[in-house]
Amino acid sequence: MAAPNASHDVLSQADLLQRRLGADLRDRLVDSIYTDAGILNRRYVTVRLDRRRDLDRALDRVITSRIFGLPLMFLGLAAVFWVTVTGANVPSSMIATALFWVEEQGAALFNSIGIPWWITGFIWHGTYKGMAWVTAVMLPPMAIFFPLFTFFEDLGYLPRVAFNMDRFFKWAGAHGKQALSMSMGFGCNAAGVIATRIIDSPRERLIAILTNNFVPCNGRFPTLIMLATIFVGTAVSPAMASFAAAGTVVMVVIIGIVTTLLVSAFLSRTVLKGEASSFTLELPPYRRPNIGRILYTSIIDRTLFVLKRAIYMAAPAGALIWLLSAIHVGDQSLTVIISTALEPLGNAIGLDGVIILAYIIAIPANEIVVPAILMAYSGATRMVDITGLAELQGILVGDQGWTLLTAVCLMLFSLLHNPCSTTILTTWKETGSRKWTAVGALMPLAIAFVVCFLVANLWRLIAGV
Amino acid sequence: MRVAKSGIDFEIALAGNPNTGKSTVFNALTGMRQHTGNWPGKTVTRAEGDYLHDGKRYRLIDLPGTYSLLSASVDEEIARDFILFGQPDCTVVVVDATSVERNLNLVLQVLEITDRVVICLNLMDEAKRRGITIDHAGLAEELGVPIVPTTARYGKGLNDLTTAVSHMVSGKTETTPRRLQITGELSDALDELVPMIEEQYHDLPNSRWVALRLLDGDYAVRQALLDGSIGELAGGNR
Numbered sequence: 086m087a088a089p090n091a092s093h094d095v096l097s098q099a100d101l102l103q104r105r106l107g108a109d110l111r112d113r114l115v116d117s118i119y120t121d122a123g124i125l126n127r128r129y130v131t132v133r134l135d136r137r138r139d140l141d142r143a144l145d146r147v148i149t150s151r152i153f154g155l156p157l158m159f160l161g162l163a164a165v166f167w168v169t170v171t172g173a174n175v176p177s178s179m180i181a182t183a184l185f186w187v188e189e190q191g192a193a194l195f196n197s198i199g200i201p202w203w204i205t206g207f208i209w210h211g212t213y214k215g216m217a218w219v220t221a222v223m224l225p226p227m228a229i230f231f232p233l234f235t236f237f238e239d240l241g242y243l244p245r246v247a248f249n250m251d252r253f254f255k256w257a258g259a260h261g262k263q264a265l266s267m268s269m270g271f272g273c274n275a276a277g278v279i280a281t282r283i284i285d286s287p288r289e290r291l292i293a294i295l296t297n298n299f300v301p302c303n304g305r306f307p308t309l310i311m312l313a314t315i316f317v318g319t320a321v322s323p324a325m326a327s328f329a330a331a332g333t334v335v336m337v338v339i340i341g342i343v344t345t346l347l348v349s350a351f352l353s354r355t356v357l358k359g360e361a362s363s364f365t366l367e368l369p370p371y372r373r374p375n376i377g378r379i380l381y382t383s384i385i386d387r388t389l390f391v392l393k394r395a396i397y398m399a400a401p402a403g404a405l406i407w408l409l410s411a412i413h414v415g416d417q418s419l420t421v422i423i424s425t426a427l428e429p430l431g432n433a434i435g436l437d438g439v440i441i442l443a444y445i446i447a448i449p450a451n452e453i454v455v456p457a458i459l460m461a462y463s464g465a466t467r468m469v470d471i472t473g474l475a476e477l478q479g480i481l482v483g484d485q486g487w488t489l490l491t492a493v494c495l496m497l498f499s500l501l502h503n504p505c506s507t508t509i510l511t512t513w514k515e516t517g518s519r520k521w522t523a524v525g526a527l528m529p530l531a532i533a534f535v536v537c538f539l540v541a542n543l544w545r546l547i548a549g550v
Numbered sequence: 551m552r553v554a555k556s557g558i559d560f561e562i563a564l565a566g567n568p569n570t571g572k573s574t575v576f577n578a579l580t581g582m583r584q585h586t587g588n589w590p591g592k593t594v595t596r597a598e599g600d601y602l603h604d605g606k607r608y609r610l611i612d613l614p615g616t617y618s619l620l621s622a623s624v625d626e627e628i629a630r631d632f633i634l635f636g637q638p639d640c641t642v643v644v645v646d647a648t649s650v651e652r653n654l655n656l657v658l659q660v661l662e663i664t665d666r667v668v669i670c671l672n673l674m675d676e677a678k679r680r681g682i683t684i685d686h687a688g689l690a691e692e693l694g695v696p697i698v699p700t701t702a703r704y705g706k707g708l709n710d711l712t713t714a715v716s717h718m719v720s721g722k723t724e725t726t727p728r729r730l731q732i733t734g735e736l737s738d739a740l741d742e743l744v745p746m747i748e749e750q751y752h753d754l755p756n757s758r759w760v761a762l763r764l765l766d767g768d769y770a771v772r773q774a775l776l777d778g779s780i781g782e783l784a785g786g787n788r
Contacts, residue, residue: 091749091750092750092775092776092778093776094746095743095746095747095750095764095775096764096772096775096776098742098743098746099743099761099764099765102739102742102743102765103764103765103766103767105735105739106735106736106739106765110736110765110766111620111621111766113734113735113736114620114730114732114736114762114766115618115620117730117731117732117733117736118618118655118658118659118730119655120731121654121658121730121731122651122652122654122655122658123651125650125651125654125689125692125693126650126651126654128688128692129650129684129685129686129688129689129692130650130651130682130683130684130685131682131683131684131685132680132681132682132683133681133682133683138680282593282594282623282624282625283623283625284623285621285622285623286622369569370648370649514593515593
């Protein structure tokens, strides 16, 4: 064992040398490693006719170019949404019709054998209906959107997205790799938060964690797509409907990315001050997508996984909403009482009391918000059951007084509000800090309120309503 | 720092860049005999599994996939510290045969830390499809450690890999690891610092790496030097 004094000598000498060498020690070391690797590579690796690499390079010159990179990205995104919007409508209506027919039959069966109305209601019009709505609203868009999304992922497109976005994150004082964790967030925000582990600096990592929520995850895409389809889509001529809907979802995504950048910039200039660090991003080769793997990943890992989680969440939520509608205090149901109380708050941000109530019930899982809203409406007003998505727009606009503003504010709120409980839990695990977890949950909520409030009031001011 | 190994004959670290098929190699070798946990005090998943070769039990520890071992990111810190302080009996570095140059960056860094390295040159099928030929014998000679070409996806070359590993842990394989060509001021600084370290710890096999880490301000290495635990790396326990 060496004497401790000798160790101190080594350390102080190391400190001395470190100061003499300056800050770029690691750069010099990296330089010599790269040089060496380059020499060895030239000596022992030969590439005959690598047409694929040439093709890759040619592709990358366009896909990651300063001029075409971003427009191509948004165009691709728009195409994906357009296919989803156009393809999901009919199957959604069919599933809704079929599942609600089952509800009627089940309820009729229960009634015919003399089961009390409140058991029938709780099971069929509450629990089952919640699950049926979630399946009808979410399954078709997911079954189309996820395979398309996974296709681009498998192709090797996501690192190109990071490459295109790098300079914007640099501007925001954040790490370029945040573009990667952000891309992961489109899949799942909890996964996006975990993906921030690739970021070295704790400061930049925290920024990436806190802002991951601002890109819509797979759970929220169906909500956005549906709202865009039935509100924005129907506000224009039928021929343009699907394009307008797809364009709207792209707009929402762009707003999400801009918010990510603005909030990152704000954080890195205030509470999380510092310089952006540089990094090397090697673009991996494009891989020919494997259709079998795409279908497996997107259907089993994503569609069914998300749907299962949504159904688990929707069952108790459906039951809860039914109870709130069935229990009367005085001559009003709890749904009416609560949503009336929440009405001023909802109204201030362009929504209404029922939507706020649905959001509170849907805190565990963002994806069930729309079904929860629909059920709460039918509970609040005892309106005739909706049998298909086709009538949905007419009923919401006609009976509930929804306007384009309501849909816009709802989309913005869905985009910006607090992350789901899984993401909050993941943030806590990754940061190990209650404070930052609270910031991660409450900051988006505050931003959502402020943005919706401003949009609603400006809209009303301009429209003169 | 050394992991207790009950009933385990040898401990093998599995390193490599992300997307090199490292997990495929890990799964192919250990099959169902694996379990996952976390690295002590970290939120990074630690997977380990066992395999048998010639009646000996090998424990394979899957290190986080990294491009380098120099930065302060949690993943690189874990990989770096395990190879240095965990003193595995052998470190297998999985290399993507379709991008040897990028992967060599990691290999060269691992070779600074340990001389017990076997390189698993994976994704050979894909390299072949793209017209890439690698003189792996020549490269192995230059790097001073064995290279085993594999296509882990189809189980090709894995027997050769476990054999190469067994020769490494039993001392049958002589290695002469290539060291980085460092020049200029950094080289001068190392010339000053390395003898000081070697004076204290005569048998330290990686004094130059320790010196480099000290110059880079590596906390774990400083600590190990202060509490004397770096002496345990000096061949005493083999």
